[in-house]
Amino acid sequence: MNFNPEHLSSLRIDANRLWQSLMTLAQIGGTEKGGVCRLALTELDRQGRDLVTSWAREAGMTVTVDQIGNVFMRRAGRQPDLPPIMTGSHIDTQPTGGKFDGNYGVLAGLEVVRCLNDHGIETEAPIEVAFWTNEEGSRFVPVMMGSGVFAGAFSLEHAYQAQDQEGKTVLEELQRIGYVGTEVPGQHPIGAYFETHIEQGPVLEDADVTIGVVSGSLGIRWFDCIVTGMEAHAGPTPMALRQDALQVATHLMQAVVSTAHKYAPHARGTVGMVHVHPNSRNVIPGRVKFSIDLRNNTDAGVEAMADEIKALAQSLQGSTGLRIELTLVSSFPAQPFHPACVEAVSAAAAHLGYSQMPVVSGAGHDAIYTARLAPSGMIFIPCKDGISHNEIEDAKPEHIEAGCNVLLHAMLGQAKVSPPR
Numbered sequence: 033m034n035f036n037p038e039h040l041s042s043l044r045i046d047a048n049r050l051w052q053s054l055m056t057l058a059q060i061g062g063t064e065k066g067g068v069c070r071l072a073l074t075e076l077d078r079q080g081r082d083l084v085t086s087w088a089r090e091a092g093m094t095v096t097v098d099q100i101g102n103v104f105m106r107r108a109g110r111q112p113d114l115p116p117i118m119t120g121s122h123i124d125t126q127p128t129g130g131k132f133d134g135n136y137g138v139l140a141g142l143e144v145v146r147c148l149n150d151h152g153i154e155t156e157a158p159i160e161v162a163f164w165t166n167e168e169g170s171r172f173v174p175v176m177m178g179s180g181v182f183a184g185a186f187s188l189e190h191a192y193q194a195q196d197q198e199g200k201t202v203l204e205e206l207q208r209i210g211y212v213g214t215e216v217p218g219q220h221p222i223g224a225y226f227e228t229h230i231e232q233g234p235v236l237e238d239a240d241v242t243i244g245v246v247s248g249s250l251g252i253r254w255f256d257c258i259v260t261g262m263e264a265h266a267g268p269t270p271m272a273l274r275q276d277a278l279q280v281a282t283h284l285m286q287a288v289v290s291t292a293h294k295y296a297p298h299a300r301g302t303v304g305m306v307h308v309h310p311n312s313r314n315v316i317p318g319r320v321k322f323s324i325d326l327r328n329n330t331d332a333g334v335e336a337m338a339d340e341i342k343a344l345a346q347s348l349q350g351s352t353g354l355r356i357e358l359t360l361v362s363s364f365p366a367q368p369f370h371p372a373c374v375e376a377v378s379a380a381a382a383h384l385g386y387s388q389m390p391v392v393s394g395a396g397h398d399a400i401y402t403a404r405l406a407p408s409g410m411i412f413i414p415c416k417d418g419i420s421h422n423e424i425e426d427a428k429p430e431h432i433e434a435g436c437n438v439l440l441h442a443m444l445g446q447a448k449v450s451p452p453r
Contacts (some may be wrong), residue, residue, distance in 0.1 A: 040153075040444070040449060041383065043147065043151060043153075043440065043441070043444075044147075044437055044440075045143050045144065045146075045147045045433065045436045045437055045440055046143065046146065046147065046150070047429060047430075047432070047433035047436075049143060049146065050139060050140065050143040050432060050433065050436055051429050051432060053087070053139045053142065053143070054131055054132065054135060054136065054139055054432070055131070056083070057080060057083060057084065057123070057131075057135055057139065058131040058135070060076055060079045060080045060083065061076040061080070061125065063128070063423050065128075065423040065424065066131075066423055066424065067125075067128055067129055067130050067131070067422070067423025067424070067425065068125045068129045068130060068131055068135075068423075069125060069126075069127050069128065069129060070123065070124060070125045070129070071124060071125070071127065071168075071170060071171040072124035072165060072166035072167075072168065072170070072171050072172060072177075073101070073124075073165070073166065073171065073172070073202065073205035073206060073208075073209055073211075074171070074205075074209075075209070077123070077124055077209065078209035078210065078211070080123045081103065081123065081163075081209070081211060084103075084105075084123060084138060084139075084142070084163065085103060085105065087142055088105035088142060088145075088161065091107070091142065091145050091146055091149055092107065092149065093105040093106055093107050093145060093161070094106045094108075096213065096215055096220070097211055097212075097213030097214075097215065098182070098213045098214075098215040098216065098217045098219075098220065099188055099212060099213055099214065099215065099216060099217055100165050100177065100178050100181045100182070100188060100191055100202075100206075100217050101165040101178060101206050101211040101212065101213065102162060102163070102164050102165055102178040102179070102181075102182060102213075102217065102220075103162065103163050103211070104118075104160050104161075104162050104220055105142070105145075105160060105161045105162070106158050106159070106160045107145045107148065107149075107155075107158060107159040107160070108158055109154070109155045109156055109157045109158035109159065109447065109450075110154050110155065110156050110450045111156050111157060112158060114156060114157040114158065114223060115157065115221035115222055115223035115406075116157060116158040116159060116160040116221065116222065116223055117155075117157050117158070117159055117160070117223050117224050117226075117443050117446045117447040118159075118160040118161070118162055118222050118223070118224070118225045118226075118402075118406075119137065119140070119141035119144065119159075119160075119161055119162070119225065119226045119227065119228065119439060119443060120137060120138055120141055120160075120161050120162030120163055120164065120225075120227065120398070121134045121135070121136070121137025121138050121141075121163065121164070121167070121227055121228070121229060121397070121398060122134035122135075122137075122138070122163055122164050122165075122166075122167030122168065122178075122398060123135050123138055123163050124165075124166055124167060124168050124170075124171075125168060125170075126168055126170050126421045127170055128421070128422060128423050129168070129421060129422075129423070129425070130420060130421075130422060130423060130424070130425025130426070131425065131426075132230045132415065132420075132425055132426075132427050132432075133229075133230060133232065133420050133421065133425060134163075134167060134168075134229075136228060136229065136230060136427070136432065136435070137227050137228045137229050138161060138162075138163045140228045140432075140435065140436040140439050141161035141162075141228075141439070142161055143436055144159065144161075144436065144439055144440045144443060145159060145161065147440060153444075153449060153450075154449070154450040155444065155447035155448060155449055155450060156447060156448040156449075156450050157223055157446070157447040157448060158447075159443065159447055162398075164176070164177075164178035164179040164182070164398045165177055165178030165206075165211075166178055166202070167179070167397075167398055171196045172191075172194040172195070172196055172202050173194060174186060174191075174194075175396060176396055176397075176398055176400070176401060177191050177194070177202070178217075178398070179398035179400075179401035179402060180401055181217045181218075182217045182218050182220070182401060182402075182405075183218065183401035183402065183404045183405055184218055184404075185401060185404075188217060192206075218405070222402060222405060222406035223406065223407075223446065223447075224370075224372075224373055224406060224407045224408070224409075224446045225373075225399060225402040225403075225406055225407070225408040225409075226373065226376075226377070226399075226408070226409050226410070226411065226439055226442055226443060227397055227398060227399040227402075227408070227409075227410045227411070228410070228411045228413070228435045228436065228438075228439045229397060229410060229411070229412055229413075230412070230413055230414070230415040230420060230425070230427050231244055231391070231412040231413065231414055231415055231418065232394075232395050232415060232418070232420035232421070233394060233395075233418045233420075234417065234418030235391060235418075236389070236391070236412060236413065236414040237414040237415070237416070237417070237418060238418075239389060240387070241387045241388060241389045241414070242381075242386040242387045242388070242413065242414070242431060242434050243377070243381040243386045243387065243388040243389075243411060243412070243413065243434060243435065243438055244388070244389060244390075244391035244411070244412030244413070245374060245377050245378045245381065245388050245389065245390050245391065245411070245412075246369060246374070246377075246390075246391055246392065246393050246409065246410035246411065246412055247329075247368065247369060247374055247390050247391070247392055248329060248366060248367050248368035248369050248392055248393070249366065249367045249392065249393040249394075249395075249396065249397065249399075249400050250298065250300065250327040250328060250329055250334075250366060250392055250393065250394050251327065251328055251329070251330065251331045251333070251334040251364060251365050251366030251367075252325070252326070252327050252334070252362065252363065252364040253324075253325075253326045253327075253334050253335075253337075253338050253360065253362075253363050254323065254324070254325055254326075254360070254361045254362040254363070255323070255324040255326075255338075255341070255358055255359060255360055255361060256321065256322075256323060256324075256357075256358075256359045256361050257281070257284060257321070257322050257323075257324055257345070257356065257357065257358050257359075258319065258320070258321045258355075258356070258357040258359075259277040259278075259280050259281040259284075259319070259320045259321075259354055259355070259356050260277060260318070260319050260354060260355040260356075260357075261274075261275035261276055261277035261280065261316070261317065261318050261319070261354045262275040262316075262318050263309075263310060263315050263316060263317070263318035264315070264316045264318075265314065265315065265316070266313075266314040266315060266316055267314065269316060274316055275316075275318070275352075275353070275354060276316050276317060277308075277317045277318055277319050277320045277354060278308055278317035278320050280320075280348055280352050280354050280356070281306075281320040281322060283344070283348055284322075284324075284341065284344060284345060284348065284356075285303045285306075285322065287340070287341060287344050288301040288302070288303050288324050288326070288341065289301050289303075291326075291337050291340050291341065292326070292337070294340075295328055295333055295336065295337055298327075298328055298329035298333070298392050299326075299327065299328045299333065299334075299337060300325070300326070300327035300328070300394060301324075301325070301326055301327075301337065302323075302324075302325040303322055303323060303324060303325075304323050304325060305322060305323040306320065306321075306322040306323075307320070307321045307322070308320050309321075324341065324358075326338055326341070327394060328366065329366055329392045330366050331365055331366050333366075334366065341358070342358060345358050364396070364400075367400045367403050367404075368403075369399070369403055369408055369409045369410065370403070370407035370408055370409060372407055373407050373408055373409025373442075373446075374409050376409065376442040376445050376446060377409050377410075377411050377438060377442050379442075379445070380437075380438045380439075380440075380441035380442040380445070381438050383441060384434070384437050384438060384441065386434050386437075386438065391412055393410060393412075397410065409442070411435050411438050411439055411442070412435075413427060413431040413432065413434060413435040414427065414428070414431055415427045416428075
């Protein structure tokens with residue numbers, strides 16, 4: 033071996049190789065606008081899976097697939113019985129996806145392995161790179177399907193039965209592309225898990241900071257709200273005698289936003305979908321259905337926000353006489369990441385001289401599910417204008433490099449470098 037342990041602190045990944053790997057994978061499902069459309073379990077997904085696993089085998093890794101199609105690529109450690117130090121993400125995309133969302137996390141992990149190979153470095157624990165099935169949820173629901181089954185959030189049978197718009201099931205499509213493995217999901221050990229990802233938001237770029245040290249993910253509560261009044265003619269009906277569902281609904285909509293401001297900085301409040309009935313220019317709306325998306329970095333915080341909205345709904349129903357129905361349709365708990373993993377990311381960024389700041393993840397990631405099973409953490413880098421799930425999604429090569437270097441050193445700290453034999 034040609035590696036001198038004294039030089040470990042100066043170890044860096046091959047930035048050009050990582051960038052070229054990203055650009056090569058992006059050609060599978062590449063779009064005219066420079067993005068990627070590679071939906072889960074399609075023929076293009078099979079091609080992407082085959083490419084990444086071929087690269088892993090070329091790097092000397094063994095490949096294991098579980099029954100939901102999660103793929104684990106393993107670089108042996110000196111102590112094979114130790115649980116692997118794992119990294120990864122996903123390679124499926126949105127219909128109008130970009131080159132970096134998910135793909136970066138998988139290929140950054142592969143570059144870590146290639147870097148260790150280049151320098152002849154052995155680790156005590158194995159190193160593994162995973163990519164999880166159907167993280168995006170754009171073809172099949174639920175989202176984060178592979179890691180969710182792995183963590184026991186829902187059953188394998190439930191996932192298998194999920195259908196796309198053409199009626200094709202997850203099981204049928206996994207079989208068709210040849211990625212139904214034999215390993216039972218969740219029986220694959222994890223010593224610690226790190227996921228590197230573009231931020232998918234504007235915070236890091238706005239602060240001109242290179243590394244986001246992710247402390248956890250936001251808790252989420254989704255509600256459907258229905259306000260029922262009565263349709264009437266817009267001309268003959270006096271203002272005082274109206275049962276205008278839309279005007280009452282707007283009070284709640286504004287409260288969603290104002291409540292999020294009240295619980296800043298990590299609160300989010302969004303009304304993203306509104307259906308007005310009968311949606312006619314000269315008819316007073318008789319029924320309005322809209323979505324409410326509340327998020328915060330603690331369950332107590334998101335519940336406090338929800339309680340304020342519920343209280344206002346009850347108050348408005350009493351004062352206006354209109355019926356207001358508020359129904360919880362989805363709930364995800366806030367997920368803090370393990371302090372040791374968070375500190376490993378921060379320490380690696382400090383050692384490498386990169387600017388850093390603590391952040392929370394407002395989006396869902398596979399690390400949210402792995403955190404239920406093993407110490408987990410995430411590394412964010414900036415993306416241009418905070419844009420993701422869009423063909424124009426972009427990231428600077430120097431940030432791509434920085435995030436991978438942080439991943440390298442964070443993982444080495446957990447996997448432990450072996451002295452030369």
